[in-house]
Amino acid sequence: MYLLTSHAREADAAGAENKHLRxxxxxxxxxxxxxxxxxxxxxxxxxxxxxxxxRVSRAVGLGLPFACALLEQESGGGKNEFGHDNVPNPxxxxxxxxxxxxxxxxxxxxxxxxxxVGPTQLTWPGYQDRADQLGGCWxxxxxxxxxxxxxxxxxxxxxxxxxxxxxxxxxxxxxxxMPRVVKWQTLLGAGAGAVNGNQPAVATHPLSGPLVGxxxxxxxxxxxxxxxxxxxxPASDPNPTAFDCSGLVWWAxxxxxxxxxxxxxxxxxxxxxxxTLIQPYQRxxxxxxxxxxxxxxxAEGHVAVSLGNGSTMEARGxxxxxxxxxxxxxxxxxxxxxxxxxxxxxxxxxxRWPGRFIMQPPEMHxxxxxxxxxxxxxxxxxxxxxxxxxxASESVCRQFQAEKGLEVDGIVGPTTWHAAFAAPVx
Numbered sequence: 001m002y003l004l005t006s007h008a009r010e011a012d013a014a015g016a017e018n019k020h021l022r023x024x025x026x027x028x029x030x031x032x033x034x035x036x037x038x039x040x041x042x043x044x045x046x047x048x049x050x051x052x053x054x055r056v057s058r059a060v061g062l063g064l065p066f067a068c069a070l071l072e073q074e075s076g077g078g079k080n081e082f083g084h085d086n087v088p089n090p091x092x093x094x095x096x097x098x099x100x101x102x103x104x105x106x107x108x109x110x111x112x113x114x115x116x117v118g119p120t121q122l123t124w125p126g127y128q129d130r131a132d133q134l135g136g137c138w139x140x141x142x143x144x145x146x147x148x149x150x151x152x153x154x155x156x157x158x159x160x161x162x163x164x165x166x167x168x169x170x171x172x173x174x175x176x177x178m179p180r181v182v183k184w185q186t187l188l189g190a191g192a193g194a195v196n197g198n199q200p201a202v203a204t205h206p207l208s209g210p211l212v213g214x215x216x217x218x219x220x221x222x223x224x225x226x227x228x229x230x231x232x233x234p235a236s237d238p239n240p241t242a243f244d245c246s247g248l249v250w251w252a253x254x255x256x257x258x259x260x261x262x263x264x265x266x267x268x269x270x271x272x273x274x275x276t277l278i279q280p281y282q283r284x285x286x287x288x289x290x291x292x293x294x295x296x297x298x299a300e301g302h303v304a305v306s307l308g309n310g311s312t313m314e315a316r317g318x319x320x321x322x323x324x325x326x327x328x329x330x331x332x333x334x335x336x337x338x339x340x341x342x343x344x345x346x347x348x349x350x351x352r353w354p355g356r357f358i359m360q361p362p363e364m365h366x367x368x369x370x371x372x373x374x375x376x377x378x379x380x381x382x383x384x385x386x387x388x389x390x391x392a393s394e395s396v397c398r399q400f401q402a403e404k405g406l407e408v409d410g411i412v413g414p415t416t417w418h419a420a421f422a423a424p425v426x
Contacts, residue, residue, distance in 0.1 A: 161178060357412065
């Protein structure tokens, strides 16, 4: 909860940040990450209203990882609800509407205490009143604008850690929220945030790690290998022949020079410490390169790599070997992003592979699918440009792969992608 009661200087600074908030928001120019992909990753990460969050964070100049981390910490991703502060005010919990807010404010003015309001959990009466002046603290957009502006001012004056500390008033809050910031930096990659459209709100961790597609490609290349319990090949081996479940994950990440522990329980704990767990775990079924864990106890468990299309790549057991399997109707307990991988990054140049394998079934959707379909139509193929990779698109992919002498698997990976843009039209 937002417990500030006496930060007048920060309030004045945040007020100055709010002077332009009545003006329409303009989109950032020259973005290096496709907005559609950013919005998709925000939705997959649990943000309730990705469009509003992205638009307002850009308008006030708060880096997107900080905006998402704030909403995740305060209101479960941006729910417009009242908090549950320990005050006599009877209006607590449930949705924030104009009528309920006016009732709450009546009790607040009677001296029954202030409660957190809205997606950013504005609690200090001065900030609630400022939101009222801009259109109403109950209004989702206005609540975001005031909360984001306050946080931006605090971070600029005090740095990220101390800024979050002052936002809530307790250091424990900063300790809880900073792992969420790291998670969102990992997830959003190069599109992490901007101030006034082009400058970072605050220095953040480097985002130069490998794309998640590099990790998935290494795992897929081991299809058909043997399962051997305890097998953890060295990173120097470019093509091992046997793995256990955590060994496959560890080896692929080690090849990318991403430090990660061995053993599925240790890997789960590393993700937990980094704040990259995904809840509910079923969301990971549609996020390529995330990890799925089965761990009821530390002693017995399993880990697999989600391919983002309802299937996994994993070293499943001696009977199964290393291969692809359905994700659903299996006993998973946790899911997580891999700390250090870049998710959701779309490069500026369309010739560069966007970083995820496009395949079906089930049908995959996205701007990368549409971009590939557009390119294939420009090459003369009869293909619908609808952003949906289904049987018809796979059929075109297979024909194209056969024509160019590529492996015919119906999957748009880096080789097939590059050929679509670079190979001669025949």
